Amino acid sequence: ETGVTQSPTHLIKTRGQQVTLRCSSQSGHNTVSWYQQALGQGPQFIFQYYREEENGRGNFPPRFSGLQFPNYSSELNVNALELDDSALYLCASSLGGQATYEQYFGPGTRLTVT
Amino acid sequence: AQSVTQLDSQVPVFEEAPVELRCNYSSSVSVYLFWYVQYPNQGLQLLLKYLSGSTLVKGINGFEAEFNKSQTSFHLRKPSVHISDTAEYFCAVSFNSGNTPLVFGKGTRLSVIA
Numbered sequence: 001e002t003g004v005t006q007s008p009t010h011l012i013k014t015r016g017q018q019v020t021l022r023c024s025s026q027s028g029h030n031t032v033s034w035y036q037q038a039l040g041q042g043p044q045f046i047f048q049y050y051r052e053e054e055n056g057r058g059n060f061p062p063r064f065s066g067l068q069f070p071n072y073s074s075e076l077n078v079n080a081l082e083l084d085d086s087a088l089y090l091c092a093s094s095l096g097g098q099a100t101y102e103q104y105f106g107p108g109t110r111l112t113v114t
Numbered sequence: 115a116q117s118v119t120q121l122d123s124q125v126p127v128f129e130e131a132p133v134e135l136r137c138n139y140s141s142s143v144s145v146y147l148f149w150y151v152q153y154p155n156q157g158l159q160l161l162l163k164y165l166s167g168s169t170l171v172k173g174i175n176g177f178e179a180e181f182n183k184s185q186t187s188f189h190l191r192k193p194s195v196h197i198s199d200t201a202e203y204f205c206a207v208s209f210n211s212g213n214t215p216l217v218f219g220k221g222t223r224l225s226v227i228a
Contacts (some may be wrong), residue, residue: 004157033215042118043158043206056215090157099146099208099216102164105157112227 002027004093004106012112013081021076021109024091031055032064032074033103037088049074050097078111086113116141116209120219125193128227135190135222137205147188148206148216149179158204164188175199200226 005024013019025032031050035043045058045059049068063079072093078085092103121136139145146165150158162173169181179190188205205219 035218040220042206042220043216044218045215048215056213088187092158099148099214102160102163103216105150105159107155107157 005092006091006103006106006109007090008109009042009107009114010110012114015068015081015083017081018079019081019111020032021078021089021091021111023074023076023091023093023106025072025074025091026104029093029095029104030072031094031097031101032068033092033094034074034076035092036060036085037090037108038084039087043090046076049099055097081113083113086111102109116143116207116214116217118121118205118207118217118219120203120205120222122222124223124225124228126225129197132193133191133195133199133224135203135205135224137190138139139186139188139205139207141186141207141209142156142208143210145210146208147179147181148208149173149177150204150206151175151187151189152202152221154205161190163170166222174200195224195226197208197226197228 032050034046037043047057048055052068070076088108090108092105094101095104117140127133148163149161164181172178206216
């Protein structure tokens with residue numbers, strides 16, 4: 001059984017560019033949640049996908065968007081990058097959307113916007 | 115407003131000494147409570163959770179936490195720490211009995227000194 005994987009590990013982008021981050025969920029999990037963790041802060045919920053549909057969204061602007069594929073892997077897209085988007089982006093997979101289901105986190109993608 | 119506060123940003127402690135990491139939350143609705151640990155360059159790992167029932171919850175690696183509803187707290191404890199416990203610890207809360215995404219505290223950096 002493989003765990004949650006994310007790619008790439010690190011990424012450097014310029015302000016105004018667009019970025020796509022990828023997450024492969026743990027085998028058997030149908031839910032993926034994305035979080036942004038700024039330096040020195042706790043993770044902040046961006047959105048969740050359950051069976052390919054968005055199932056909740058945090059306080060992030062529309063330029064943060066996502067997808068979930070039939071194999072339950074997921075992408076996070078960020079358009080018009082801003083300096084404040086520099087952070088560690090974590091994805092977590094689970095068996096369902098509610099908090100009763102344990103979330104398994106990937107190692108994260110470190111995004112730096114210059 | 116619903117919020118999670120970790121009162122200590124850093125806690126240094128000597129090896130084999132006891133430790134308590136504090137977490138308070140602000141909510142008028144039922145909550146589910148979690149503690150996660152994050153080792154350097156890794157994602158988050160669930161230590162323990164409180165959903166219902168006994169207010170004393172035991173988790174992995176010898177950690178335990180006690181839910182105190184009147185004080186809206188969920189402090190994490192370990193009677194004897196090891197060097198390997200050095201990590202960042204996050205308290206997280208799902209409000210309205212699990213029907214909302216996890217809200218994380220800012221984290222407490224536990225440093226175990228030999």
